[in-house]
Amino acid sequence: MKVEYKVKRYNPESDVALESFDTYVVELDQAATVLDGLIKIREEVDNTLTLRCSCRSAICGSCAMRINGQAMLACNTKVSDFEENGNIKLLVEPPGNMPVIKDLVVDFVPFWSKVKSVDPWLKSSHPPKYMEEHIASNESMLHLSGVMGCIMCGACVSDCTVLEVDKSFLGPAALAKAYRFVSDPRDDSTKFRLKALEKPSGMWDCTRCMQCVEVCPKGVDPMGRIMKLRDFAIQDGYKNTYGAKHTAVFTDSVKNTGWLNEFQLPLRTFGIFNVFKLLGLLPILLDALVSRKVPPVFHHKLPSVSSIQRIFKKVDLQITKRE
Amino acid sequence: MKKFAFYPGCVSRGACPELFDSTLTVCERLGIELIHEPLEGASCTGAGVLQEKNQKLGDTLNARTFAMVEKTGLPLLTICSTCQGVMAQANYRLRSDKNYLDEINRDLADENLQYSGSVEPKHLLWVLFEDIGVDYVKSQFTRSLEGFKFAPFYGCYIVRPSDVLALDVNPDRKNSLEQIIEATGAELVDFPGKTACCGFPILLINETNSTKMVGNHTLSAKRKGADAMVTPCPLCHLNLDGYQPSASLLRREKINLPILHLPQLLGLAMGIEPTELKLNRHIVSTKKIISTLSVTP
Numbered sequence: 033m034k035v036e037y038k039v040k041r042y043n044p045e046s047d048v049a050l051e052s053f054d055t056y057v058v059e060l061d062q063a064a065t066v067l068d069g070l071i072k073i074r075e076e077v078d079n080t081l082t083l084r085c086s087c088r089s090a091i092c093g094s095c096a097m098r099i100n101g102q103a104m105l106a107c108n109t110k111v112s113d114f115e116e117n118g119n120i121k122l123l124v125e126p127p128g129n130m131p132v133i134k135d136l137v138v139d140f141v142p143f144w145s146k147v148k149s150v151d152p153w154l155k156s157s158h159p160p161k162y163m164e165e166h167i168a169s170n171e172s173m174l175h176l177s178g179v180m181g182c183i184m185c186g187a188c189v190s191d192c193t194v195l196e197v198d199k200s201f202l203g204p205a206a207l208a209k210a211y212r213f214v215s216d217p218r219d220d221s222t223k224f225r226l227k228a229l230e231k232p233s234g235m236w237d238c239t240r241c242m243q244c245v246e247v248c249p250k251g252v253d254p255m256g257r258i259m260k261l262r263d264f265a266i267q268d269g270y271k272n273t274y275g276a277k278h279t280a281v282f283t284d285s286v287k288n289t290g291w292l293n294e295f296q297l298p299l300r301t302f303g304i305f306n307v308f309k310l311l312g313l314l315p316i317l318l319d320a321l322v323s324r325k326v327p328p329v330f331h332h333k334l335p336s337v338s339s340i341q342r343i344f345k346k347v348d349l350q351i352t353k354r355e
Numbered sequence: 356m357k358k359f360a361f362y363p364g365c366v367s368r369g370a371c372p373e374l375f376d377s378t379l380t381v382c383e384r385l386g387i388e389l390i391h392e393p394l395e396g397a398s399c400t401g402a403g404v405l406q407e408k409n410q411k412l413g414d415t416l417n418a419r420t421f422a423m424v425e426k427t428g429l430p431l432l433t434i435c436s437t438c439q440g441v442m443a444q445a446n447y448r449l450r451s452d453k454n455y456l457d458e459i460n461r462d463l464a465d466e467n468l469q470y471s472g473s474v475e476p477k478h479l480l481w482v483l484f485e486d487i488g489v490d491y492v493k494s495q496f497t498r499s500l501e502g503f504k505f506a507p508f509y510g511c512y513i514v515r516p517s518d519v520l521a522l523d524v525n526p527d528r529k530n531s532l533e534q535i536i537e538a539t540g541a542e543l544v545d546f547p548g549k550t551a552c553c554g555f556p557i558l559l560i561n562e563t564n565s566t567k568m569v570g571n572h573t574l575s576a577k578r579k580g581a582d583a584m585v586t587p588c589p590l591c592h593l594n595l596d597g598y599q600p601s602a603s604l605l606r607r608e609k610i611n612l613p614i615l616h617l618p619q620l621l622g623l624a625m626g627i628e629p630t631e632l633k634l635n636r637h638i639v640s641t642k643k644i645i646s647t648l649s650v651t652p
């Protein structure tokens with residue numbers, strides 16, 4: 033079958049346009065992957081096309097790229113998945129949120145430096161003796177198998193909506209890696225790790241958009257891990273960030289009234305003595321007043337709030353402690 | 356009339372009364388009977404925030420809501436992308452682990468509630484396609500919105516994760532908003548930001564990042580010629596509408612892109628008066644839309 037590839041090209045040495053698109057039509061069989069086609073193009077049509085790949089089996093993590101707008105592994109994606117009315121048209125672009133070196137190849141230096149910044153190794157105060165192993169029980173490690181499946185392909189980083197506006201954000205891959213060590217029963221620097229992760233650009237900057245969950249080819253669930261880190265941070269008493277306060281105030285509101293008190297949420301998150309932040313709310317408050325969009329100042333309780341509170345009492349006490 | 360147990364969510368009863376009111380008006384026209392009483396005591400879904408602290412607590416609260424819905428035997432209708440997604444995620448976990456569901460049911464027993472797993476939370480946007488029929492919806496459109504250009508903005512939780520939301524099983528869910536915009540006669544402004552994040556969840560945590568997101572999306576829709584943006588998510592509305600003035604300052608560029616709620620768009624196409632749809636209760640003025648409407652026959 034015929035497959036049309038529209039590939040984003042970038043050549044830093046070009047003296048014409050740096051960025052452009054080239055279209056190639058190749059004949060592929062039903063089982064072909066997007067990567068098969070790209071290799072065929074490079075080998076038979078245009079040997080200037082630059083891309084990364086190695087294992088071709090979704091193991092090495094080299095071939096992440098944006099295919100029809102979403103990050104995925106080219107070697108793990110069949111061209112036939114994109115068939116529409118008998119046509120297959122692919123738009124192939126390099127992964128996002130990373131500087132492009134050439135065509136589909138991006139610079140992973142920022143990616144690795146963020147992963148390194150979370151100290152991705154075991155830190156134990158009583159490391160095993162020479163020639164001994166540091167053994168953890170199967171059960172205590174099982175819940176980590178998902179996150180350890182990360183192949184560092186950068187798909188999550190490519191499509192992260194926060195990185196799009198803020199390059200300093202640690203990002204889903206590094207945070208998932210941090211979780212992997214925070215949750216490792218052999219690691220005992222959890223406190224230090226959480227303390228570092230609660231800083232700006234860390235765990236509280238994730239906007240919970242699920243983009244990383246959606247594009248991860250290995251089911252690592254980076255956002256789910258970030259949510260867990262937040263849970264651990266709150267449990268361990270790191271409650272002094274706007275993020276932790278926001279969660280606490282929100283939860284309190286549901287606990288006390290059954291639903292969200294939108295009026296109190298910003299006031300209590302910032303704190304009523306935080307003059308600077310509260311002044312910052314003035315313009316939006318005025319705008320909201322003018323268009324009568326201010327949430328009710330007197331927030332009523334839901335009729336069955338006592339049942340909701342009973343659930344809080346029962347379930348909130350059985351907090352899922354770290355293994 | 357098709358009956359639904361109505362779950363309005365917190366925001367439509369708080370900072371977005373125009374969503375609540377326009378929903379009631381439009382649903383009546385569409386033969387959707389919203390039954391309010393059964394869920395009057397239903398809690399907030401947790402919006403993903405409460406889940407940061409304790410996911411099981413969130414799942415229990417949502418299971419309680421589902422159990423209340425099951426008692427009525429009615430389908431569940433939401434009008435918020437975030438409620439939709441958080442409920443769908445909770446439902447997914449409850450349905451896929453019998454032991455977990457049993458455990459949670461034990462905590463619901465005090466109130467004589469039991470959830471068996473049969474509820475399918477559905478946003479109004481999906482109901483239009485799956486329960487009412489888009490042809491019927493179109494038949495209720497009496498005013499063509501030809502000449503307008505509208506950009507869709509979904510809200511994260513109604514598009515991701517795709518497996519939890521069963522998008523592949525119900526392919527209309529992938530482009531429902533685009534289809535509705537086109538059905539009104541308006542021109543669709545497609546832009547990549549339509550399924551991105553509006554930034555609302557981090558508004559109080561990192562306002563700069565949140566506002567940058569508002570600026571990016573509204574400006575990219577605007578540059579493609581959009582007269583307004585349409586969203587099924589009141590949280591997106593709050594940020595894209597309420598923080599558009601800040602985004603405008605940040606980008607040093609006028610934006611002025613009205614952010615319509617889905618029912619407001621439906622209502623306009625049904626010939627309902629803009630004031631009845633509370634178009635006057637937005638932060639970004641909708642005057643231009645209203646005046647264009649009044650000159651077109």
Ligand code: FES
Pocket residue numbers: 084085086087088089090091092093094095096105106107108
């Ligand atoms: S080539 Fe190794 S993951 Fe695709």
